[in-house]
Amino acid sequence: MAVPASAVVQLRSQPNPPSLQSCLLAAERASRDDAVRSLSWIVSAISSAAKGIAARLRTAGLDGALGAVGQVNVQGEAQQALDVIANELLIRELESREGVMVLGSEENDELMLIDGLPAHGGRYAVLFDPLDGSSNLDVGGAVGTIFSIYELAAGEETRLQAGRRQGAAGYVLYGPSTVLVMTLGNGVDMFVLEPTVGNFLRVAERIAMPAKGKTYSVNEANLDTFPAGYQRFLAACRKSGYGSRYAGAMVADVHRVLLQGGIFLYPPTAKAPKGKLRLMYEANPMSMILEQAGGIGSTGTGSILDHEPESLHARVPVILGSREDVAALLAELASD
Numbered sequence: 622m623a624v625p626a627s628a629v630v631q632l633r634s635q636p637n638p639p640s641l642q643s644c645l646l647a648a649e650r651a652s653r654d655d656a657v658r659s660l661s662w663i664v665s666a667i668s669s670a671a672k673g674i675a676a677r678l679r680t681a682g683l684d685g686a687l688g689a690v691g692q693v694n695v696q697g698e699a700q701q702a703l704d705v706i707a708n709e710l711l712i713r714e715l716e717s718r719e720g721v722m723v724l725g726s727e728e729n730d731e732l733m734l735i736d737g738l739p740a741h742g743g744r745y746a747v748l749f750d751p752l753d754g755s756s757n758l759d760v761g762g763a764v765g766t767i768f769s770i771y772e773l774a775a776g777e778e779t780r781l782q783a784g785r786r787q788g789a790a791g792y793v794l795y796g797p798s799t800v801l802v803m804t805l806g807n808g809v810d811m812f813v814l815e816p817t818v819g820n821f822l823r824v825a826e827r828i829a830m831p832a833k834g835k836t837y838s839v840n841e842a843n844l845d846t847f848p849a850g851y852q853r854f855l856a857a858c859r860k861s862g863y864g865s866r867y868a869g870a871m872v873a874d875v876h877r878v879l880l881q882g883g884i885f886l887y888p889p890t891a892k893a894p895k896g897k898l899r900l901m902y903e904a905n906p907m908s909m910i911l912e913q914a915g916g917i918g919s920t921g922t923g924s925i926l927d928h929e930p931e932s933l934h935a936r937v938p939v940i941l942g943s944r945e946d947v948a949a950l951l952a953e954l955a956s957d
């Protein structure tokens with residue numbers, strides 16, 4: 622049953638919304654599973670880094686932190702100064718967290734192995750895109766951080782796993798306010814950073830996304846090179862009155878889809894035959910969030926979460942959205 626708007630509005634009007642820290646503690650207490658304790662401890666580290674990133678973003682136009690640094694990352698993309706700053710803030714918070722044994726970032730060529738102590742016997746890998754949509758930075762557009770957390774078996778440190786094995790995932794959207802959305806595998810909660818005290822406060826819990834939306838989100842400049850099924854689906858959406866919304870930052874676009882329904886796409890294109898977005902730290906965590914909220918994440922041929930990773934920076938076509946919208950697209954793709 623889809624109740625996003627009403628659920629969010631009701632919770633927003635609560636007089637004393639709980640902080641992220643107290644929600645994480647409550648989740649730990651409610652679970653006998655040691656893994657929940659470790660996962661919340663890691664999410665807490667990410668939330669600290671996010672506060673630092675949000676602060677740097679607020680003053681970026683004043684302190685010279687905008688613009689490129691003259692380096693290109695492993696994806697061949699020009700690194701922005703804030704890509705580097707956000708990456709360092711996350712690494713600094715996470716590398717000292719008990720249980721974190723492996724880090725993987727969009728900005729680093731290889732997995733980073735850390736000489737840490739296992740937490741309560743658990744060993745974890747954290748994969749992240751420190752600043753998603755960073756081409757929006759110079760024009761004051763929204764950007765985000767995306768994260769994905771896995772529990773590792775001993776000896777599995779360098780083995781990439783399918784997204785289905787994620788223990789927790791989430792994102793932070795740096796827009797008019799700083800919003801953190803996360804799942805520990807038991808529903809999706811949303812928090813907003815209260816800037817005077819610096820606490821993330823919960824504004825929605827157990828988000829259930831609408832079964833169908835009214836907008837699609839895709840870079841339509843690439844339309845002519847999408848496979849035919851995508852083109853037919855988008856034409857049908859236009860015919861039935863759908864609107865188009867595209868921020869150019871996946872976090873902002875998927876956040877809208879989570880709250881209001883609809884569909885976000887990054888299909889194969891002539892320039893990027895496997896799609897542009899990366900499986901391990903973009904598609905998988907977003908897919909876990911959407912599936913936990915009742916939506917679907919697909920590559921067009923199967924579930925994103927079941928897609929076996931070929932490499933840390935592997936790309937996949939991405940379809941994320943409300944279940945009826947995604948089903949309609951998959952039916953078009955299957956008919957070719």
Ligand code: AHM
Nearest residue numbers: 698753754755756840869870871872
């Ligand atoms: P980035 O992680 O280097 O910022 O790239 C990912 C971004 C996504 O946020 C967004 O959906 C997509 O790239 C936009 O790409 P395009 O400009 O091709 O539409």
Ligand code: MG
Nearest residue numbers: 750753754903
């Ligand atoms: Mg990205």
